[in-house]
Amino acid sequence: MTTRVWDYLTEYAKEKDDILDAVQRVFGSGQLVLGESVRGFEAEFAAYHGLAHGTGVDNGTDALTIGLQALGIGPGDEVVTVSNTAAPTVVAIAATGATPVFVDVRADDFLIDVDQVAGVITERTRAILPVHLYGQCADMAPLTALAGRHGLKILEDCAQAHGARHHGRIAGTMGDAAAFSFYPTKVLGAYGDGGAVLTDDAEVDRNLKQLRYYGMDKVYYVVRSPGQNSRLDEVQAEILRRKLTRLDDYIAGRNAVARRYEQRLGDLTGPGGLQLPATNPGNTHVFYVYVVRHPQRDRIIEALREYDIALNISYPWPVHTMSGFAHLGYARGSLPVTEALAGEIFSLPMYPSLTESDQDRVIDALRSVLETL
Incomplete structure (x- = not known):
């Protein structure tokens, strides 16, 4: 499944x-x-x-x-x-x-x-x-x-x-x-x-x-x-x-999923490792998506397909690089952080009804893949 x-x-x-x-x-x-x-x-x-x-x-x-x-x-x-x-x-x-x-955007919070x-x-x-x-x-x-x-x-x-x-x-x-x-x-x-x-x-x-x-x-x-x-x-x-009337409950559910990711993936962070979402001081995050970063993103996504886990990339093509906006004149390299993120970010499953067992399946597969890189 x-x-x-x-x-x-x-x-x-x-x-x-x-x-x-x-x-x-x-x-x-x-x-x-x-x-x-x-x-x-x-x-x-x-x-x-x-x-x-x-x-x-x-x-x-x-x-x-x-x-x-x-x-x-x-x-x-x-x-x-x-x-x-x-x-x-x-x-x-x-x-x-x-x-x-x-x-451009900032490298820590995007x-x-x-x-x-x-x-x-x-x-x-x-x-x-x-x-x-x-x-x-x-x-x-x-x-x-x-x-x-x-x-x-x-x-x-x-x-x-x-x-x-x-x-x-x-x-x-x-x-x-x-x-x-x-x-x-x-x-x-x-x-x-x-x-x-x-x-x-x-x-x-x-x-x-x-x-x-x-x-x-x-x-x-x-x-x-x-x-x-x-x-x-x-x-x-x-x-x-x-x-x-249930919006606050949806937000609480998303935060619970985010905390579980942080608890079980936090030891994999560090230079060259997995970058988890950063919540800025003073912010309350609602985790619409749970976007992580890794320099070998494409290899990770491909490997996770073998586990029947389909992930998303938000976003693989910066808008200024799209042909429909070429007339604006932004050359490659003009927004370096945005362009770097496009090759390294991906989203883990995130929605309030995600069960702990399904989330653990994703986490365990991701950990296994990261160990082989």
């Missing part, structure tokens, strides 16, 4: 009655689009974060795109972000007509190197898009201070950090707005696509609601400013309402 890096079937079996009740509630409600379930989830998800406004959208990429547009980002602007991220982060910037500008941001700000820079990567927050204090000095907007990419905290502040509350994905693998995952944007700014919220609905402002067929059709589905919203 293959052990996968993520699986939802055990969780579904446990929550099946609630999930199917959510579906039945929507189907019996008489309203299938932008109804009570979407409005309820938007309010409850915003309240979980202590924010005033939430806007449900079709997916996490749209959350980023519409979030940037709602903050006034568009053609001719520049947005500072990282290349060590899922491609949608950068695709969303390009979709607004703005230009992505990359800085997060945006905030010390490099000031050096890439130009007269065209309008926003910073920090990615709270793998389950923990970027170093936000210097970023917000820098943004304040230069009059820049901050859109937090929280797709991988539902419930993560940074010096007591929850991810999504430290910028002008925050984009979330509810793709099934996420810490708070739907049973299909979904996304949301949170903000405390009433004007930004009005922009978001308009942009996700063709650019229409309440009156159907009256477009105020061209937008798109990006509405969170009623069924997914109702499922997410139910799962939101």
Whole structure:
């Protein structure tokens, strides 16, 4: 039996009655689009974060795109972000007509190197898009201070950090707005696509609601400013309402899996050995994925296939090296830490319902493989 890096079937079996009740509630409600379930989830998800406004959208990429547009980002602007991220982060910037500008990440935590941001700000820079990567927050204090000095907007990419905290502040509350994905693998995952944007700014919220609905402002067929059709589905919203009440439990389960990895693999760390995730002081990690690093990553993954263990790489191709972004002009070697990570990082299985026996199987196989290198 293959052990996968993520699986939802055990969780579904446990929550099946609630999930199917959510579906039945929507189907019996008489309203299938932008109804009570979407409005309820938007309010409850915003309240979980202590924010005033939430806007449900079709997916996490749209959350980023519409979030940037709602903050006034568009053609001719520049947005500072990282290349060590899922491609949608950068695709969303390009979709607004703005230009992505990359800085490198740090070698210890793989997060945006905030010390490099000031050096890439130009007269065209309008926003910073920090990615709270793998389950923990970027170093936000210097970023917000820098943004304040230069009059820049901050859109937090929280797709991988539902419930993560940074010096007591929850991810999504430290910028002008925050984009979330509810793709099934996420810490708070739907049973299909979904996304949301949170903000405390009433004007930004009005922009978001308009942009996700063709650019229409309440009156159907009256477009105020061209937008798109990006509405969170009623069924997914109702499922997410139910799962939101269990989010803290999901986070606790992920942390338990992470502690077990640390306990059983900690002796393998050191120069040239396995690098385990580092949780920065002041951060509460939610371990969306459990990313480790080893200089012989490819040999390890290949060897683990013999044990029927399938692992993932987040991410094997830095965005700035992709052909679709060649026009940005980033040569190989321009982001050395990001490029080095791409050849050495991989993810171990991580989800709350991962059993100790399945996790031990992964750990034992990994230890055996590492002993042969």
